[in-house]
Amino acid sequence: MKRCLILAVVLLVTAVTATAGHPVLEAFGLPDTTPLGGLSILRGRNELPPIDGVDVLARRDAAILARLAGDAPDILRKAGWFVVPLNDIPRSVGHKAIKTWTPVTVVNPDIQSMVDRIDWTTIIRTMSKVMRINSRYSTTDGCRAAADTLVAYFTRLGLAAQKDPFQVSGSTAYNVVATKTGTVWPDSVFVICAHYDATSESPLTYTPGADDNASGTAAVMLAAQFLSEQPSTCTVKFVCFAGEEQGLVGSNIWTAAQFAAGAEFAGALNFDMIGWWTDGVHRELEVEVDPASLWLGQATINAAALYVPEMTCLLHIDAGAWWGDHASFWNYGYNAVNHEESWDWGDPDFNPHYHSTDDELLNLDVDFTVQNVKVAVAAIAMLAQPVSTTATPLSLAGPRLFASPNPASGQVALRVDGMVDGASVRIQVVDLRGRIIAESSTAAFGGVATASWRPDPAQHPAGIYMLRLPDHPGVNPVRVSVVR
């Protein structure tokens, strides 16, 4: 009962129009009026080569913000540079919602059971499904074979899985997306994601990419394995991106398409490099959010504290943390969190085998990897809320909620059965963003309470609405479809 109540609190969101400027311009100290056309973030290991069509605007740590022209992006990529274009996205996506996270203090035995079954053997077995391919560099057949492997894996778990093709450096690569539809709040969609492509100094022949990023990919795969075992309240999308090493290409294209199609995401959890730890250096998982995603970072830290107390999390609030696929979600106004082993390239625990043929399984820290994968599974499970298939319903004789007609175009009759005579009950109508749009209080006679709701065509567009009893969190909400 407590769990449902907590979920209801989390889903109460207040929408606000995003008025903040472009986060990356802000992070580089540039005015928000700076034109975005041709702007890219560059990062390389050496000095910027003197090539035509590169106009440097600003630097931040090891990163450069430059306006690129002509074939400069391709030349830089071929020279091993990481090039992230800042898309011409709407500056005010109007998508941001300030949400609050209410801490969960009670262990859910279903989630505990998932976490308890994660060990190093399970992780190696999962990672090796993609690591047995010699190269996962985005333009290679190996990367395309890895996509097929992932689709087969998710499909075997009973999930709807697909490959979304896109072009990178003249080749076709695929983002792999598997979906598990929620049973109570199917339109509350959480994403857990990681990139599965990799690179090295011999990108076309050998890219083990154990830490970067078979480790994060395994977290997504195992989350899918455990969450597919039982129904969950909310929908979860398990997404494996390619084209990350070419500059977040796959995730940028995917989130742009989702945004264009009007998709709503409650939040996305990205995992990128979660298996390396340098002995003697502070041992923690970095949790990176923009200000609007703070609640989501708090949720994963809550999950870690509750289910993996041996792992410390360190929260960073920085809208300019552009260096992972989470930033593609931020660009389109979605809430997202990045999880990684070190905050930046300058960190003393930054993996020295990064982007090399030495990024092998044997270089990973066993306990650190296991604990971080546990955090990933606990966090997405806590957000998606598994529905126990074995527990006895809290009260078989308790209230039940009905709505008719459904679909409705005019007045909807609401009825609550199983009430104690004379007891009053509150009924709420909530839209898919969690906003309460109507509420009424009514008393029961003969065990039945009735009320009605008439959607206002001016304020309540056609679509799905949820009815719920806020004082009876154990009662499943009812979906009402409003048609015009």
Ligand SMILES: [Zn+2]
């Ligand atoms: Zn990576």
